Amino acid sequence: MEPLSLRLFFTLTVLLAVLFSAASTAANENEITKHKATESRDVVEEKKLRVQSLKNSSAAAERLEDALNKHAIDNPEEIASMVDESIRNSTARRNLNFFSCGTGNPIDDCWRCDKRWYLRRKQLANCGIGFGRNAIGGRDGRYYVVTDPNDDDPVNPKPGTLRHAVIQDRPLWIVFKRDMVITLKQELIMNSFKTIDGRGANVHIAYGACITVQFITNVIIHGLHIHDCKQTGNAMVRSSPSHYGWRTLADGDGISIFGSSHIWIDHNSLSSCSDGLIDAIMGSTAITISNNYFTHHNEVMLLGHSDSYVRDKQMQVTIAYNHFGEGLIQRMPRCRHGYFHVVNNDYTHWEMYAIGGSANPTINSQGNRYLAPVNPFAKEVTKRVDTGSSVWKSWNWRSEGDLLLNGAFFTSSGAGAAASYARASSLGAKSSSLVGTLTSGSGVLNCRRGNMC
Numbered sequence: 001m002e003p004l005s006l007r008l009f010f011t012l013t014v015l016l017a018v019l020f021s022a023a024s025t026a027a028n029e030n031e032i033t034k035h036k037a038t039e040s041r042d043v044v045e046e047k048k049l050r051v052q053s054l055k056n057s058s059a060a061a062e063r064l065e066d067a068l069n070k071h072a073i074d075n076p077e078e079i080a081s082m083v084d085e086s087i088r089n090s091t092a093r094r095n096l097n098f099f100s101c102g103t104g105n106p107i108d109d110c111w112r113c114d115k116r117w118y119l120r121r122k123q124l125a126n127c128g129i130g131f132g133r134n135a136i137g138g139r140d141g142r143y144y145v146v147t148d149p150n151d152d153d154p155v156n157p158k159p160g161t162l163r164h165a166v167i168q169d170r171p172l173w174i175v176f177k178r179d180m181v182i183t184l185k186q187e188l189i190m191n192s193f194k195t196i197d198g199r200g201a202n203v204h205i206a207y208g209a210c211i212t213v214q215f216i217t218n219v220i221i222h223g224l225h226i227h228d229c230k231q232t233g234n235a236m237v238r239s240s241p242s243h244y245g246w247r248t249l250a251d252g253d254g255i256s257i258f259g260s261s262h263i264w265i266d267h268n269s270l271s272s273c274s275d276g277l278i279d280a281i282m283g284s285t286a287i288t289i290s291n292n293y294f295t296h297h298n299e300v301m302l303l304g305h306s307d308s309y310v311r312d313k314q315m316q317v318t319i320a321y322n323h324f325g326e327g328l329i330q331r332m333p334r335c336r337h338g339y340f341h342v343v344n345n346d347y348t349h350w351e352m353y354a355i356g357g358s359a360n361p362t363i364n365s366q367g368n369r370y371l372a373p374v375n376p377f378a379k380e381v382t383k384r385v386d387t388g389s390s391v392w393k394s395w396n397w398r399s400e401g402d403l404l405l406n407g408a409f410f411t412s413s414g415a416g417a418a419a420s421y422a423r424a425s426s427l428g429a430k431s432s433s434l435v436g437t438l439t440s441g442s443g444v445l446n447c448r449r450g451n452m453c
Helices: 003-068 076-095 121-126 162-166 310-314 419-424 429-433
Strands: 142-146 172-176 180-182 194-197 203-206 211-214 217-222 225-227 235-240 243-247 255-258 261-266 269-271 278-281 285-290 293-295 297-299 301-303 316-320 328-330 334-336 339-343 355-358 362-366 369-371 382-384 397-400 403-405
Touching (some): 121 217
Parallel strands (some): 142 172, 180 203, 217 261, 261 285, 297 328, 369 403
16 A cells, blocks of 8 residues: 555544544433433422422421411320420420520520620510410510509509500500519509510519419410419409409419419519418419529419319319429429320429329429438429328339439329330430439529620
8 A cells, every 4th residue: 555545544544533522422421311311300390399308297297287276276295206306306405505605405506695685685485385386475576665663553554554554455565664663552453465574684583462364375484573462352353454343352372363374483582471382273374484493482383273173174284394493382383184294304302292283183203303402201203192002102202313412202193104204205304314404593593784694
């Protein structure tokens, strides 16, 4: 073959090879493009499925919330379990340094870390747990600033007074302009959808009548010193802008809850009243009593009107993160009928007993710290009031994960080992070791603008 022809042959061969490689590459790229397009469609479909799944989950959650949003919960064990889950989640976040100020107390960790809490006061209404978790108080209303501590006329209260605020027919979030001591001439009869928020001021309701929550719903009472409450009554008192009426003798409770629902009592300091510090009776339910500091009182808390008043079977109360402190004697609480979840409280003082009851109440004690008194005859946490063992042995009273100190003992009864209790309760002994931290902020907090509470 001629040299020129040979060179031409090699050139054509190389050219054909290049063209074949280019065609192959284009085919591969086309296949890759098709594959990517298929993958893209798959991703889009997967995203659509995820979105639909989220929508379905959201709808299911809304249906669950609707089912639970009742005055009395059909399955109180479910709420006890929800409280346990809140505690575990909050404690886990604290261990992971999720909150720089977190204590593991799920109520406090919900709002106390915010230095601008005073601009977002109503966030508190989203922080409730337990049976009273749906109490929104005055969240959906305007702020009302109390400027006048006087209570000159219980029938015609002046604008700017606490009494004028609480009787209004509309939702209100009630705050205080400055420190004040309010001495009430007659019971402070509240209306529905009210929050009394004492944060940022040193507010005492003392030396006169105190607070009555009667036949209403959705009340939050937070950040008050309530003490030295006296018997009052046999007088006219206004309960709404359009109604006032004759009030018979009041017992002198710090807070009296009567036929009411969705009530949350949080971060108050209560002591030295004529009757109970907190009493809930006459079919009241959906109540949470949390983060309070109780001192210097005999009969601390009564939950249930009488053994014969069977409407209190619907009563459901969560008692959480409270400190039962110096100078207390009994009833922390004293229960009748209903269902009572006593969780992560610190019992450092009692003289007779801590928790008592009659008329077959269900008492679920979890993760509390019970420090018995020196008296060798007062070591028992529990007391069945005026009832023989043949009757109370079937009552459901249980202790789970409680820390019993200085000889304290809890007498359990009923179906304490039943599977239903196991499903509802999983707090465990570790939680009782955290009680000191969980309750370290009990009582009225020192909240000042620009600082965390």
